Amino acid sequence: MQFGIFTVGDVTTDPTTGRTPTEHERIKATLAIARKAEEVGLDVMAFGQHHNPPFVASSPTTTMAYVAAQTERLLLSTSTTLITTTDPVRIAEDYAQLQHLADGRVDLMLGRGNTGPVYPWFGKDIRDGIELAIENYALLRRLWHEDVVTWEGKHRTPLQGFTSTPRPLDGVAPFVWHGSIRSPEIAEQAAYYGDGFFHNHIFWPSSHAAQMVRLYRRRFEHYGHGSADQAIVGLGGQVFMRKNSQDAVREFRPYFDNAPVYGHGPSLEEFTRQTPLTVGSPQEVIERTLATREYVGDYQRQLWLMDHAGLPLKTVLEQLDLLGEEVVPVLRREFAALKPAHVPDAPTHSSRVASAAAAAQQEVVA
Template sequence: MQFGIFTVGDVTTDPTTGKTPTEHERIKAMTTIAKHAEEVGLDVFATGEHHNKPFVPSSPTTMLGYIAAQTEKITLSTSTTLITTNDPVKIAEDYAMLQHLAEGRVDLMMGRGNTAPVYPWFGKDIRAGIPLALENYQLLRRLWDEEVVNWQGEYRTPLQGFTSTPRPLDGVAPFVWHGSIRSPEIAEIAAYHGDGFFANNIFWPKEHYIELINLYRQRYEHYGHGSADQAIVGLGGQVFMRKNSQDAVKEFRPYFDNAPVYGHGPSLEEFTEQTPLTVGSPEQVIEKTLAFADFFGDYQRQLFLMDHAGLPLKTVLEQLDLLGEEVVPVLRREFAARRPAHVPDNPPTHASMKAAREASSVTA
């Protein structure tokens, strides 16, 4: 099973000091966090894509390419690549280029985005969000899978005899996840293509996500990719840890209370009771994370959000130390022990997809 972190790249004032990082400081902190994630033994670093304040990661491939040059093992991903407002031709070329630079250590998560003003900024209509996502993704797959593409659709100019460059590394396109919190159409397209489905599993009770995950599993089996329990599922989560749970709650409370995404609403205690957020000891994080599989079934990727709400870099790095040293080793062992032999333990990687492609060409 893969474990990692994902960032939304928010620039938020630290409520305990009143200090707001500059955009430059926040960007450099994100790259430091990614490198430290590899150092503590995590498998994945993923960044969001945002084009509005208070967020800074507007160019994920630029950031991931920089990180790729300074790491060796960690998989570089996105926690959203905007399939609606990005041109599929640019996505195809940008992520193939990143594949080459990172020696295949790349996958990405497609999403529609949840910021309405972004659509007109890029010349799109939010009311066409679902059709845009479906059409753009169908074109993206063809651009990766076919050497020469002739195509005509509703939302961009036609293509005639077009070849995107560079071609995917070793002829194998990056593995794609689809992230959604409310759209069955996205779960359907993930299942149709045999792609992964990611539920961010943060802001709402677990019951909010189970219907889409179950739909994805059922349709994955329907399209002949394997049994429902073999579908490739990823989950998010939020944690804040200290050795002593009372210390964790005391330290995190001002960050929670003032966070732009959930501050000034339910109390910390109410939020941790109602959602997957865990604030406490490493043992409590282990217990709550293991319970995800009891509800959602066996899954392949767990990402944690740890650098949000104005937490200083030093604190985030301490969180990563606890995650890598005390939490993830136990989770790996426990999840492996409960996973049936026929259920994949990891999502597809460049190496595994390349091997499968070569094997199919030999038997063809």
């Protein structure tokens, strides 16, 4: 089981002070958060991709390369790589390059994003969102798995005898998670290829998450990749902690009430009842995370959103201390004790290289 955090790179005014960080401060804060994530023993940090204010996450590969140079163990992922509006040739080359720089500590989550205007900015039509996700990923896989690609599709210019460089590290492409909140087509796509499915249900009830994950698991088995409970599942969540639950609620409430996405809507209490948002003590976070297994089954990756809604860097780093010292060690033990032996661990570059070598050896023997 991998535990980590994700960021979307929002630049948001702190409602308790009225101060808005500069873009430079927010970018530097992201780096400090990544270093802290490794320091406290987290496995993963995932970085978003946005191309509009108030976000400063337009180039995740640049940030990830910088973080890779400053860390040793942290696995670097994306909380969205925009497969719909980013050229798949660009994705193939950028992430293979990053894979080499980070010695394999890279995977990525593909998504369509939640910002409609991004489509025309990059010459696309939002009405083609699902088509773009499917066609672009089919091309991306070929670019990573075939040395020379000749291809023609509907949404980009054809390729004739094209080789994407550099080639993936050790001949093994970065692992791909397909991220979706509400689109069954994306769960189907993940299942078809035997890839991971990441359901970031931070704005949706557990019943919806359960439905989406069940669909993915059922189709994963249908396509012959293993039994349904062996499908590779990741989940998103949000937490805010203090030693005392009442202190956590009191401190987080102004941030929740004024958050750009969910502020000025349901109350904090209503939102925490209906979604994975947990505001309370470390023990409450442990209990609620463990309860997730009851409706999605055994899963491989849990990421939390920690640095949003204008929370100051000092507070975020304190949250990571609590996560690393009091929450994740307990969750590691509990999830490990509950996981059946036939359910796989989260894929890593080294495990996938070993699997590829074993498969090649079997072919030789056969």
